[in-house]
Amino acid sequence: MMKKATKFFSGALAALMAFSALTACDFGGGDSEVNMDIDLNQKIDLNVLMPSSGRDISAVNADPNALRIEELTGYDVQYYQLPGSDASTSLRNDLTARAPYHAMKLTSAQFADQIAEEMLLPLDEVLDKFGPEIKRVISDGSWDVVTVDGKIYGIPEKASSDNIENPIIFNKFILNELNLSVPMTKEELKTVLQTIKTQKGITPLTFDKNQTLIYPISAAFGIYSEWQEYTIDGQTEVRFYMDAPGYTDYVDYMHDLFSSGLIKQDVQDKDASKALQEFGSGQAAALATSLWSVGSVVNIMEENALISEQDTLAPDGVPNALSYLRSLENADGEEKVYRTSGYTYIMAIPFYMAENAGYVIDWINSKLTDTDEAHNFRESVIGEEGVHWTYTARDGYQPLMENFDEMNTADYYLTGSNEEVYTEYWKARIRKTPEMYRAWDELMTDADEVGVYNVADALPPITEYSKNRSYIEQYAQRQFYLMMRDGTGSFSELLAHFKANGGTTATNAINNWYLNK
């Protein structure tokens, strides 16, 4: 009996050891190399990790746009997606477990994180051999953003267009009813909100929990973007908004609005969809949001019967229910505001999937090709001529409404963009929602004079910055909401904490890069 027990026990122990040896083995295999002699006629099936689509993954794989791309490139692709929340955690876990993704579509923050963790494959050689079109249609400036220590680690997808896209939108009917117009100065803004509050009995301004810099308002205090150049005592330097000269004035102003009951009390915990609902159902009259929500806002207003039949009979047949404030005047009476730029996504390959990198690059190369012989890129962005769009020299690409719905999800499947032509195609996409196009058109007036860029939007991965980024961003965001409620009394302590916990390191890293670039 005793012997049996010993045997059993040693058996269990052996199994345990074998198990731990196995798991350890899993992590050993990191030395695979790029196979440069692959036969491109013998294509393999690709596993591609995508950002969260908000749809079921089977819908993502069955989308007509996915099928169109398979037809154009000849590659069968199986898409996977990250979850909507805690995506970076999920990504980190997947890669630690060596999930077999041939390619990944990452946000620039995720890309920088993975560079810092040394998880990505350098692509220089494989790009030279399999990606001539990729190299041609992406500009040198864009390559800089994915280059670390002289090596390219990703394929950047440049934003469709540099947009001014963070307005405060007003319910036009309420403005008209109360005889108000869109405010131009911070004093006017307060008066307008105050009037709405007294006349309509609602707390007028709402936004969601991820908006700490309300750009149209912070612009009045000289803060136009998160990281921006300031001249302080004759010295030029880049600073984070929390450390910007006008920041306390901005927060004091927000605190004033908040304590006067002009901002919803629970914005610190509000989901974006809830904010849209409040505005769309008339519980709020002003909404700080992004341009891309305009379509949904109008839909919600229609559902709540805030837009009547008559209102839709505007001269151009488009419901005209919204007014836009893109920026209050700053201290010099000028209008300046954040203009986005940079890189929505970056394609990268995990280092342990090096062997088949050639196929991935060939696939992307084929997708970006847009020549007279093969308009692969155009077809994957806006579909086919005569079916999805028409072209005239005067109006550019115009969507054909009955079929263009199918193209709504096309941008999700982009893997890098053909920078020579993308903006023109993209305009067809925005023309599809007339209210959105009008908003975009209005916000983009004189964009070149008004727009201010965020220095960090074109930042290559810098370890000192990316290691501290999430902490300082979160910290600034939390403290903003607290100070909006309580005032800026303890600001100097908070700023000291910010500086000591990564703020200074990140700021120095950005300045080093910015002043030497």
Added chain:
Amino acid sequence: MKKHEKVLFQRYKSLYLFLIPAVVLALVFSYLPMVGLLMGFKGEMLIGRYGPIEAFLRADWTFEHFIKIFSDPTIGKYILNTLYISILKIVILFPLPVFLAVLIADVRNKGFSTFVQSMVFLPHFLSWVVITGIFKDLLAVDGPINSLFGIDVYWFGEPAIFPWLVVALNGWKEIGYSSIVYVAAILSIDVSLYEAARMDGASKTRQAFSITIPMIASTIITMLIIRLGYLMEAGFEQVYTMITPYTYDSGQIIGTYVYEISLGEMGGQYGLSTAVGLFNGIISLIMIVSANYISKKVAQEGIW
């Protein structure tokens, strides 16, 4: 091994076989992972690149995480928050299931008793995400409860209210489920005791205090000691779903903090989070050992 023990082992050796699965489970899932505690003494590790073992060997030894724990006032604050919420939960919520069990056991109508039990068990099977969602809507600034009373309190955003809200929701969710064990204990009490009491003219309250509670006292004490062992665990899942920027100051507990800096929004600091976890574990160990000691002294009863 002493002779007496040897004899006992010989006699019951086949029973030790039944112990093996439990020992193996404890080794694999409780003791083996403790090796990971060494991460608290290591600098930055590239786990994704090299896997846990090689990354561990490559990293430098350091005490920086422990220095940070003892120098960063916010971490001390989180420990206090944890204790505060946890003690509130024990003081307010521990007696309630006992009370509920006494009441339930006294219900004569079998059907009604089952109905009440099912109703109070139900919330236990809902996840915290769902419960927090329900209460966030009920207690929203423009929500039904505020409109009913004509007030506009922002319940989920008031730091002073937050710990009490945590306790209240936890009570709502778990009281019914926690009372099961007491209901069972009460049902095993000899009925003749109650008959005798009734003959002597004891009222219901009198019976509860003189028979029911003393008879289930050992169960109550065991449950209390087990509960005290979780003193440093103030309810991660619950607080994580409830907390917002306004309430970090009074609501951030060790559990949510460790998650946040290792896997969450400020993630990737595995070394620091391990160190905080280890520190937390040591406090818990001290707590449960002293609770058991005190209980043995005072009530002559302990769990070992």
